[in-house]
Amino acid sequence: MDNAIRYGVVGCAGMGTNHADAIEEIDGATLVACADVDEGIARSFAETYDTAWYTDPAEMARDAELDAASVCTPNGTHLEIVTALAEAGVDVLCEKPLEITPERTNELVDVCERADVTAGCIFQRRTCGGPRLAREALADGRLGELVLGEVQVKWYREPSYYDDVGWHGTADVDGGILHTQALHGIDLLQWATGGIERVAAKSEARHHDIEVPDTVVVSVEFADGGYGQITGSTAVYPQEPITLRVHGTEGSIAWYEDELESFETIDGDDATAEPFHLGTGIPAQVRDFVEAIEENREPMVPLPEARKTNDVVFAIEAAIEREEWVDVAAVRDERSGP
Numbered sequence: 001m002d003n004a005i006r007y008g009v010v011g012c013a014g015m016g017t018n019h020a021d022a023i024e025e026i027d028g029a030t031l032v033a034c035a036d037v038d039e040g041i042a043r044s045f046a047e048t049y050d051t052a053w054y055t056d057p058a059e060m061a062r063d064a065e066l067d068a069a070s071v072c073t074p075n076g077t078h079l080e081i082v083t084a085l086a087e088a089g090v091d092v093l094c095e096k097p098l099e100i101t102p103e104r105t106n107e108l109v110d111v112c113e114r115a116d117v118t119a120g121c122i123f124q125r126r127t128c129g130g131p132r133l134a135r136e137a138l139a140d141g142r143l144g145e146l147v148l149g150e151v152q153v154k155w156y157r158e159p160s161y162y163d164d165v166g167w168h169g170t171a172d173v174d175g176g177i178l179h180t181q182a183l184h185g186i187d188l189l190q191w192a193t194g195g196i197e198r199v200a201a202k203s204e205a206r207h208h209d210i211e212v213p214d215t216v217v218v219s220v221e222f223a224d225g226g227y228g229q230i231t232g233s234t235a236v237y238p239q240e241p242i243t244l245r246v247h248g249t250e251g252s253i254a255w256y257e258d259e260l261e262s263f264e265t266i267d268g269d270d271a272t273a274e275p276f277h278l279g280t281g282i283p284a285q286v287r288d289f290v291e292a293i294e295e296n297r298e299p300m301v302p303l304p305e306a307r308k309t310n311d312v313v314f315a316i317e318a319a320i321e322r323e324e325w326v327d328v329a330a331v332r333d334e335r336s337g338p
Contacts, residue, residue, distance in 0.1 A: 005029040005290055006065055008090075010057045010081050011072035012036040012045035015095055015282075019070040020049050022286035029290045033064035057081050061088035068118075068293060070286070071095060075180060076173035079104045079111075086115040093289045093299070095122045097183055097313070098306055100175035102331075105310050109303045120289050120299030121306030123187045125242065127284040129273025130255025133263065134192040134246045137253060138224075142265050144250030146226035149193050151185035152243040157234040162210050169210030176212025177203065178313045182232025186316075187309040188244050189230060195223035195308070200325045201316045207235030218316050230316075276300075 007029045009016045013036070023031045035054040036042040046053035054060035061069070061084065068091040071081050078099050085092050092112065098121055099105040112119040125131060137143045162169040174180055190196045198221040203213035218230035241257035251265030260273040278284040278291075285300060292299040311332050319326040 005067045005293060006032045008033040008035065008060055008064060008066045008069040009072060010035045010069055012041045014072065016045065016072040018282050019072055019286060022283040025283065026287055026290050028294055033060050033066065035060040058084040058088060061085055061090045066090045074167040074173045075175055076100045079108045082108050083111045086112050086117045089115065089117065091118040091293050093120050093122065093286065097179045098303065098310055100179050102314050105307060109307055112303055118293050118299065119303050121301050121303060122282060122285055123301050123306065124281045124285050125184055125188055126191060126301065127276035127280045129275045130253065130260045131188045131192050131244055132276065133260065133271070133273040134244060134253045134255065137251065138193060138246060138248065142251055142269055143246065143248030146193060146222055146224055146248050148226060148247040149189055149222065149228035150245050151189040151230055153182045153185040153232040154236045154240040155181055155234050156237045156239040159208065162208055169208060169212060171211040174212060177214050177216050177232050177234060178316060181234055182216055182230065183309065183313065185232060185242055186230055186312055189228065190309055190312050192244065192246060193222045193224065196220045196312050196328055197223045198325050198327050199312065199316050199319050201319045203320050206233070
């Protein structure tokens with residue numbers, strides 16, 4: 001297609017291939033370039049997907065005349081790459097998390113706003129039917145008033161997960177369980193319930209010899225009332241699917257990543273969970289991002305929306321450090337400064 005969006009991928013290992021596969025299936029976009037700091041990885045990716053390859057994202061944006069790009073690099077490297085792309089006028093879809101410190105998160109969002117580019121963040125489980133139903137049923141009152149909500153991310157990572165990839169388990173690039181694994185569940189819980197107001201938490205490295213926690217337990221108070229809990233770990237065997245449960249005064253929903261386990265209300269509501277209209281997972285979000293560019297609208301998870309989840313994480317980290325309940329808004333205000 002002559003008018004197809006010229007698309008690039010930064011970060012050619014791991015998630016980069018998932019984004020590339022999604023782009024290959026979209027009629028309105030053409031994958032034309034890739035970039036990775038490891039020349040060998042970039043070359044291999046380019047051979048697989050028949051693209052130009054680079055080691056510098058800014059050079060890729062300029063030489064390949066990109067319209068859009070996915071950033072699939074380690075957590076703590078997003079700011080510099082997104083900045084280079086946005087300042088070149090490239091629309092950006094960034095893998096979660098946006099960044100791993102409040103300051104760098106703020107700067108990333110500000111850069112994209114100043115550059116006036118379309119920018120979104122990957123939270124692909126928002127496309128699943130169960131979480132979408134939970135959000136809608138709470139919002140329209142079918143569940144009554146929110147009483148309890150909980151999410152569990154109980155995963156298992158072999159020691160090799162941290163040993164074989166240099167950035168996994170590091171404080172300055174990974175950030176730990178809150179930023180890399182439990183973030184999926186934190187996002188679903190805050191999104192489905194309308195927001196998290198206060199948190200108290202404990203965390204530690206229970207099993208792995210790493211710089212950051214591999215296990216966390218968080219108590220929460222929701223913005224619309226009710227209480228909840230977030231449980232996350234990469235140290236439990238066997239691994240379980242992400243679980244989201246929401247309980248109200250008039251109904252409850254339980255979702256186990258791949259399927260809706262239960263949905264029951266006092267009125268006998270038997271609605272089923274409808275998936276996102278563009279499908280599910282990363283392909284659905286990439287399709288939505290391309291359509292957002294074409295239609296000159298926001299993507300399904302614009303950066304200010306993604307930052308809400310980051311704010312909860314930063315509040316959890318503050319609660320762990322201070323050993324007390326912390327207001328999410330107060331941490332947000334501290335970050336923003338005078």
